[in-house]
Amino acid sequence: xxxxxxxxxxxxxxxxxxxxxxxxxxxxxxxxxxxxxxxxxxxxxxxxxxxxxxxxxxxxxxxxxxxxxxxxxxxxxxxxxxxxxxxxxxxxxxxxxxxxxxxxxxxxxxxxxxxxxxxxxxxxxxxxxxxxxxxxxxxxxxxxxxxxxxxxxxxxxxxxxxxxxxxxxxxxxxxxxxxxxxxxxxxxxxxxxxxxxxxxxxxxxxxxxxxxxxxxxxxxxxxxxxxxxxxxxxxxxxxxxxxxxxxxxxxxxxxxxxxxxxxxxxxxxxxxxxxxxxxxxxxxxxxxx
Ligand SMILES: C[S@@+](CC[C@H](N)C(=O)[O-])C[C@H]1O[C@@H](n2cnc3c(N)ncnc32)[C@H](O)[C@@H]1O
Numbered sequence: 001x002x003x004x005x006x007x008x009x010x011x012x013x014x015x016x017x018x019x020x021x022x023x024x025x026x027x028x029x030x031x032x033x034x035x036x037x038x039x040x041x042x043x044x045x046x047x048x049x050x051x052x053x054x055x056x057x058x059x060x061x062x063x064x065x066x067x068x069x070x071x072x073x074x075x076x077x078x079x080x081x082x083x084x085x086x087x088x089x090x091x092x093x094x095x096x097x098x099x100x101x102x103x104x105x106x107x108x109x110x111x112x113x114x115x116x117x118x119x120x121x122x123x124x125x126x127x128x129x130x131x132x133x134x135x136x137x138x139x140x141x142x143x144x145x146x147x148x149x150x151x152x153x154x155x156x157x158x159x160x161x162x163x164x165x166x167x168x169x170x171x172x173x174x175x176x177x178x179x180x181x182x183x184x185x186x187x188x189x190x191x192x193x194x195x196x197x198x199x200x201x202x203x204x205x206x207x208x209x210x211x212x213x214x215x216x217x218x219x220x221x222x223x224x225x226x227x228x229x230x231x232x233x234x235x236x237x238x239x240x241x242x243x244x245x246x247x248x249x250x251x252x253x254x255x256x257x258x259x260x261x262x263x264x265x266x267x268x269x270x271x272x273x274x275x276x277x278x279x280x281x282x283x284x285x286x287x288x289x
Contacts, residue, residue: 003046007072007102012038014097015065018090026086027062029239034065036232040221041133044282045069049158050076054128057081057152059117059145060135064091071110072098079127081115088112117145122152133162134280136202140193146209153287159211161283165199168218168279173272177265181241184253184262188244191251199281211285222277227270234270238263 012035019031048070050056057079058067067080068091080091092112099105115121117135130149136142149159166186186196195201203214227234241263249256 001050001052001074003073005042005073007098007104008038008042008069010101011065011068011072011094011098014094014101015063017097018094025090027243029236029243031063031090032232032236032239034063036236038065038069040219041066042069044162044219045073048129048131048160049284050074050129052076055079055126056129056131057122057127059115059120059130059132059149060138061091062087062134064088064094064112066131066133067091067110068095068098071095072102072104077109077111079111079113079122081113081120083114083116085114088114117148120148120152124151125154126152128154128157129160130157131160131162134164136161136163137189137196137198138192138194142198142201142205143209146205146211150209150211150287155287156289157287159206159285159287161202161206162219162280163198163202164196165279165281166196168199168220168281169277171274171276173274175266175269175272175274177262177269178237180262181259181266184248184259185241185244187253188248188251191253199279202281202283203285206283206285210288212288213284213286215284217282218279219282220277220279222275224273224275226273229267229270231270238266241266 015031015035025031052075055077056070059081061067061080061082064080067078070076071078080088082088095110117139118141130153136145139145153159189196203216206214245259248254248259
């Protein structure tokens with residue numbers, strides 16, 4: 001399918017505008033990350049096997065970046081869902097603002113719906129394609145989530161899950177404050193039932209949930225860059241750590257003082273040349289015909 005990339009800059013402009021006007025919003029880091037990781041997301045979109053006029057579902061869509069990119073670049077119907085209502089609302093606002101400018105979408109080409117992956121309010125055999133990006137790392141019961149995806153996919157439909165595996169993340173020279181804060185963040189996610197090694201487990205889980213034709217790839221990004229104070233990459237990692245501060249302290253993973261000291265050191269760890277690499281596992285699979 002030919003992908004129409006004309007509206008990507010306008011989508012980015014609308015996200016940026018929303019960010020600038022809502023600097024105190026919840027999960028600000030996620031929206032910043034959405035903008036920062038646009039190239040990788042759009043590279044993946046080019047490879048998605050969605051039939052023309054097909055029905056696609058994005059689960060754990062966050063602020064809707066994947067769903068909005070798909071709806072404005074392909075002749076398909078997209079459902080953008082997340083279990084947090086405020087995120088679904090922001091995604092809807094962004095899509096409306098973009099469409100007001102480009103007047104591209106036909107009625108019913110994008111829907112926004114609050115949905116928990118464990119209890120999807122969709123009929124069996126509804127979708128040609130289901131995607132979920134960076135959601136499974138948060139789930140306590142990924143097997144149940146895959147069985148819901150299986151149920152709502154049409155026979156022959158395709159699922160695509162993209163997620164982290166920490167083994168594909170490394171850097172040199174090492175940065176001790178980042179390492180300490182990352183370890184605390186990872187512990188918090190584990191205590192919530194999440195898993196930062198989920199990437200390697202996705203193919204096995206897909207097979208155990210009756211999917212066939214499992215295909216995997218690892219998307220790696222790397223760079224050798226000078227990080228200066230205030231750089232966006234440094235800032236959004238910092239925002240993400242700060243957003244987790246209360247929970248890390250409440251769960252006694254670190255004391256508040258210890259956390260704040262590491263954040264201060266993290267601020268000083270900039271002004272260096274560093275090689276960084278990180279990768280995500282992309283797993284495709286098909287529901288049997
Ligand atoms: C890291 S964000 C990823 C957002 C987006 N997919 C992206 O690639 O930028 C994970 C999202 O999953 C959502 N989420 C977590 N648990 C969920 C569940 N059980 N059902 C649906 N969404 C969930 C969160 O609200 C959050 O928006």
